[in-house]
Amino acid sequence: MATVAAGTPGALTGIRVLDFTFVMSGPYCTRLMADLGAEVIKIESKHGDLTRSRPPFRDGRSSYYASLNCGKRSIVLDLKSPEARDIVHDMVRQADVVVENFRPGVMKRLGLGYETLSEINPRLVYCSISGFGQGKSGDGKGAYAPTLHALSGFDDAMRGYQDDASRPPNTGIFVADVLGGSLAFGGIQAALVQRQRTGRGDLVDLSLLDSMVSLLVCEVGEAQFPEQPLHFVYKPTPARDGHLVVAPTTQDNFVALCRATGHPEWLEDERFATGRGRQVHWDAFLAELAKWALQHTAEECERILDAHQVPCSRYLNIGETMQLPVVKERGTMCEIDDGAGPFLVAGTPFRMANGNAGPRAHVPVLGADGPAILGELLGKDAAGIARLREAGVLGG
DSSP, X not given: OOXXXXXXXXXXXTOEEEEEOOTTHHHHHHHHHHHXXXXXXXXXXXXXXXXXXXXXXXXTEEHHHHHHHTTOEEEEEOTTSHHHHHHHHHHHTTXXXXXXXXXXXXXXXXXXXXXXXXXXXXXXXXXXXESSOSSSTTTTOXXXXXXXXXXXXXXXXXXXXXXXXXXXXXXXXXXXXXXHHHHHXXXXXXXXXXXXXXXXXXXXXXXXXXXXXXXXXXXXXXXXXXXXXXXXXXXXXXXXXXEEEEOOOSHHHHHHHHHHHTOGGGGTOTTTSSHHHHHHTHHHHHHHHHHHHTTSOHHHHHHHHHHTXXXXXXXXXXXXXXXXXXXXXXXXXXXXEOSSOEEEEEOOSSOOTTTOOSOBSOOOOTTTTHHHHHHHHHOOOHHHHHHHHHTTSEEO
């Protein structure tokens, strides 16, 4: 996938988004919208999104920030200022979507809550992303991906699948943020479709905790019916120089595995011959599989099993994954330039035959688009913009 030039039409061209989000869940959601051609106006504080100060850096610019915010425009407004609030209200009249991920109640205190903005623009789709939704039960409790992984049962489930279950796993990948941002993106699209039928916008209330619980499909059932056996736990199989994972999920997969490894006797072994038998004796089966795999390198194992269409993979790091032929063929990685030189970011996870879905090339400098935005949307002249700067309403 090539980076899409700014202004290239996409499925969301003509949709204007006011983006009050920061760090990860909200910016991921709105970057997907920018990838589809929406005009995303990122409204930042004078210090900017926290990720502007997060590594890795090159020439003072954060690739973390750029990967989540490419394709957007940036304006700096002091939202505690009544005049800045009035500016936002005027922008809302010409907007389709507002996305925010402050703690519940913050936007309302700023005069920018759903009730207020939907009165100004009844067609507005307003999405609030928060740890626990917009109710009262989660008030006062911090909601960050690592804490939500723990609270949701996700970490406990992951611990239960490890050979050493003495402690919960470490957290380094923020699943809650990317998952929640993706689901918020979907909710916004549903609300926009509904608006076509009804003429009215809606409030999309996205809970990151709900998002994490939605991942635990099997575990939710097992919590209610614990007397039934657990599903398979796919463990690393050691090879001569590393590990691979093998996932013979169907009986046909298992038959193919037996042929690929040269062990047809497994088909006659009552412990392994049926899916139920393998479930009960899964560790014993994996021990037998390891005896075969240890005679080969992980790459050789994968090649042999692939030839028989047995689901499997070596364990790669992300740098190796980025070099895979399928990743290059699909264009999974896209080159952008944030002013400090070109680098790669993950592209839009889905493709559209006619929709030009992909990262836009522009990475906003903090507040640099403010004057143009105020001029284009609100008709502010140079003198008016200068006065807003002097008053501290407009930054950047």
